[in-house]
């Protein structure tokens with residue numbers, strides 16, 4: 001499986017990636033996660049990226065491409081990958097195509113997680129992340145205590161809000177998506193790779209439709 005999950009912030013790319021990892025054993029490569037790790041480690045790159053991320057803007061293509069090149073070279077990516085949050089603009093998409101061409105591992109599908117903007121706003125303002133497990137909650141739609149039960153924290157997670165999920169930053173992130181990332185829909189449609197999945201259904205329904213869209217074998221689910 002070599003796919004891209006394309007969609008606005010809050011469209012469920014991260015959640016669906018986790019389910020795909022569990023079902024098919026291919027790694028998720030999230031440039032957002034890689035950047036947050038660099039921020040947490042306090043590397044030079046992380047320090048530079050943090051201000052840009054906190055403002056809801058895109059980090060330099062050269063930084064993100066370097067991270068992707070390094071990550072795709074790791075052995076687990078030879079089995080396939082789910083790209084989440086990358087590419088984010090046409091220049092990144094072109095660089096990705098070139099890189100995958102060199103690796104002899106072209107994309108099989110690009111899935112647009114399709115969802116209305118007003119739903120996204122609620123998803124993002126309500127999103128909270130458990131500091132211990134990384135599990136994503138939503139104070140409106142899936143608050144702590146929602147299934148599945150977490151034995152680790154006994155359903156009392158230590159919740160954190162991502163700095164860029166603050167209300168004042170969300171508008172900017174959605175604006176950046178519309179202006180820079182949405183053109184990728186036409187780009188991948190023209191390449192014959194685009195699949196569209198309605199992303200406002202429940203998690204399992206979205207997952208079933210996503211697997212069908214990428215032609216993943218149901219036996220592995």
Ligand code: AMP
Nearest residue numbers: 031032052053057058059064085086088
């Ligand atoms: P995400 O977790 O995908 O929502 O990403 C969080 C933030 O990391 C974004 O708002 C950007 O500032 C930065 N970021 C993540 N992926 C990229 C990318 N492919 N290109 C540029 N910036 C990115």
